Amino acid sequence: MTRRPVDTGDPDRLYTVTGGRSRADDSFDLVTLVVSESRPTPGMQSEHVQILELCRHPTAVVEIAAELSLPVTVVRILLGDLHALGRITARHPRTADSPAALPDSALLMEVLHGLRSL
DSSP states (O other): OOOOOOOOOOHHHHHHHTTTOOOOOTTOOTTOEEEEOSOOOTTOOHHHHHHHHHTTSOEEHHHHHHHHTOOHHHHHHHHHHHHHTTSEEEEOOOOTTSGGGSOOHHHHHHHHHHHHTO
């Protein structure tokens, strides 16, 4: 399987798609999973419609960018728009730095004792 280069598009088109914005908020990283919370409505920007249709099931930001053939920065701006309107939810990956990412040590000890008793 050969990879084809991603066409980042015409700069004028990208300017129009983002409404002239060049900075996205940092709440969407490449592996954040995005899920549609509503169906597209008449009059929506076509890229927003595509995102809502694509994200009926959890989809990573990087996958959305690849499917739309748009730079990740542009997709993050569009996702910010949809998130502000409540049309999508974002599921951020857990990191090792986050206490919520690590299981409770008491639970791990119970599992270990349970395994030993088998």
